[in-house]
Amino acid sequence: MPTEDESPGPLTRYFDVLELIASFSGAITAADVSSILDLPKATSHRLLKALVRSNLVQEGHAARTYELGERVTRLLHMSAEDGWLTSLAGPQLRALSEATSEACFLARLIGSQVFVAVSQAPNGKWRQHVTEGLEMPVNAAASGKAIMAFQSKTLIAEALSQDLPKPTSQTHNSRRWIEKELAVVRAQGYASCVGEIYEGSAALACPIVLPGGSVMYSVAISGPIDRIMDKKMSQHLQALRETADTLAKSLSIGASIKSRA
Numbered sequence: 509m510p511t512e513d514e515s516p517g518p519l520t521r522y523f524d525v526l527e528l529i530a531s532f533s534g535a536i537t538a539a540d541v542s543s544i545l546d547l548p549k550a551t552s553h554r555l556l557k558a559l560v561r562s563n564l565v566q567e568g569h570a571a572r573t574y575e576l577g578e579r580v581t582r583l584l585h586m587s588a589e590d591g592w593l594t595s596l597a598g599p600q601l602r603a604l605s606e607a608t609s610e611a612c613f614l615a616r617l618i619g620s621q622v623f624v625a626v627s628q629a630p631n632g633k634w635r636q637h638v639t640e641g642l643e644m645p646v647n648a649a650a651s652g653k654a655i656m657a658f659q660s661k662t663l664i665a666e667a668l669s670q671d672l673p674k675p676t677s678q679t680h681n682s683r684r685w686i687e688k689e690l691a692v693v694r695a696q697g698y699a700s701c702v703g704e705i706y707e708g709s710a711a712l713a714c715p716i717v718l719p720g721g722s723v724m725y726s727v728a729i730s731g732p733i734d735r736i737m738d739k740k741m742s743q744h745l746q747a748l749r750e751t752a753d754t755l756a757k758s759l760s761i762g763a764s765i766k767s768r769a
Contacts, residue, residue: 521545525555526564526580533575533720534568541574563660578660581722581763594626596758601628601727604751608744610731613638614755615651615713617659617724620667622652625725638730645705647672647686648679650713653699654726657690658715664690678703698745699726702733710736714748716756725759727752 524545529536542552556574559565563579597614604612611629615622622645627638646652646667656667664687672681680686693699701711713728729736729744736744 521547521555522559522564525552525559526576529565529574530576530580534570535573537572537574575720578722581718581720581724592762593759596762597626597755598628600751600755600758601626604628604727604729604747605630607747608729610729610735610744611638612727612729612751613640613651614716615644615649615655615726615728617655620663620670622646622649622655622726624651638728645673647681647689648675648701648704649728650699650701650711650730651726651728653689653693653701654713654715654728655723657693657699658717658723675705676703676707678707680704698748700737702737708733712736712741712744712748714745714752716752716759718756718760725755727755 525541528541528544532540538552538556539549541547541556542549545552547555556565560567560574560577563577565574565580566577567573568575593614593616601612601614605628609630611627613627614625616625621643624638624640624642624644627640629638644652646656656664659667668683668686672686673679674681680689697714699713701713703709705711709730710733711728711730713726715723716725716727717723718725727748729748
């Protein structure tokens with residue numbers, strides 16, 4: 509008989525349930541979990557409820573089913589080794605930059621902060637504005653707003669509890685204003701930044717909605733206000749939406765492959 513130190517403990521049961529849900533995401537029920545793992549129904553319900561409370565699992569679209577939650581998706585996309593992001597997003601960003609003649613970049617959620625992960629720019633001046641590793645404040649940057657608008661209330665509250673910069677006279681850092689701005693982003697499906705980071709510059713960004721509905725990334729375009737917010741704005745948004753859709757598929761596949769490596 510294994511000693512207390514040798515026993516796998518209750519954590520193993522939670523992982524057993526997670527592995528089952530990962531294998532049959534959106535289709536498996538509590539009764540299935542009980543039958544496959546030979547657990548009492550009450551135990552299965554207790555384990556599932558705990559996983560849901562922790563955002564590791566969420567209820568599926570079909571009635572009484574379960575799928576992997578936002579927290580697991582976030583974990584898959586939080587590796588410190590970002591080379592795979594560049595290989596997957598780089599070609600799409602280059603194509604977007606060539607089509608628009610503007611700086612384009614992929615932003616990424618890490619914890620409750622947003623950073624530039626991959627960038628492409630046609631000239632040196634605007635490349636400096638979207639340097640990889642640069643933080644994109646969620647109260648001002650279009651890329652930060654586009655991601656934060658689709659996070660849980662808890663994560664939004666955590667992000668807004670930090671010191672929020674006010675680099676220009678156009679920047680807002682009151683919580684009430686930011687929450688209203690994030691609601692606008694959710695309603696219209698994109699975010700904008702007009703002189704809120706740099707005087708005279710603007711940006712547009714679209715969330716990248718991964719399969720399952722989580723948003724860990726955004727794709728953005730940045731440049732002078734008169735080029736970003738002019739009559740080409742609708743064209744820019746269409747190009748951003750198409751790029752976001754393409755990246756949603758490739759980044760999801762990449763994260764899955766990375767988790768097996």
